[in-house]
Amino acid sequence: MNEVEPEGTTQGSADTQQDDGMTWWYRWLCRLAGILGGLSCAIAGLWSCVTINPLNIAAGVLMMLNAFILFLCEAPFCCQFVEFANKVSDKADKLKTWQKAAFYCGMALLPIFISFTFTTLFGNAIAFASGVLYGLSALGKK
Template structure:
């Protein structure tokens, strides 16, 4: 992961935390219990994003530096998996933002949608970085040719056994 992409993910996490915090606070100013639950969840998301992506925002919390150091040691696919569990370790993450999707499922309003959009984008950015670089056309053609040759060998071996 390049330095600018790492900073892009960090800035998205910081902005996602800010938007979740403000939208969560706004959601809590209501009578509807589902809106309050979604608002509390959004503020919890904001705290987790601040803790992992911007530990300087949590400098008065004792365990913030330890949690941030542990989050820095994680690989991008592990950060994406933090937002949603993966079936396989090397598979591409699908919807890497379960944490940002829960408040939207609790209370589908514009506040929850816009408040969680940047937090969702943070998970998507980490998921994309887990996919890695795009390969060149020559190596892709070699892999396809090798697969085709393997399939032809297998088909020939199966035809020989059928006779």
């Protein structure tokens, strides 16, 4: 009893891809925003650590940790020497979009609550925007 699949479809692609209603270009926009958010967090975090204020240093270290997590989740090829990078990326891809949105937005707000400066505010803005993009995709078409 072999069923014939329609031409152009494969069984594996339906199983591996999570049907979250996102188009391919919006998925890539969210990934690009996550990568740029990680880059801005890393640069602003390093800049924030160049001070004598301990709260700024703590916020800067947390921003660099946020950048590492964003790179692990959105661009594991940037962390090719980290053994668990692909596992983390696979688990992050299995998360629902609202879970990613809550995680990214919360992760971006924490350094701002620790030290409210222009560096932490603008450094986390793109990472927060990435979470907002994932949150908008969780709302779906209305």
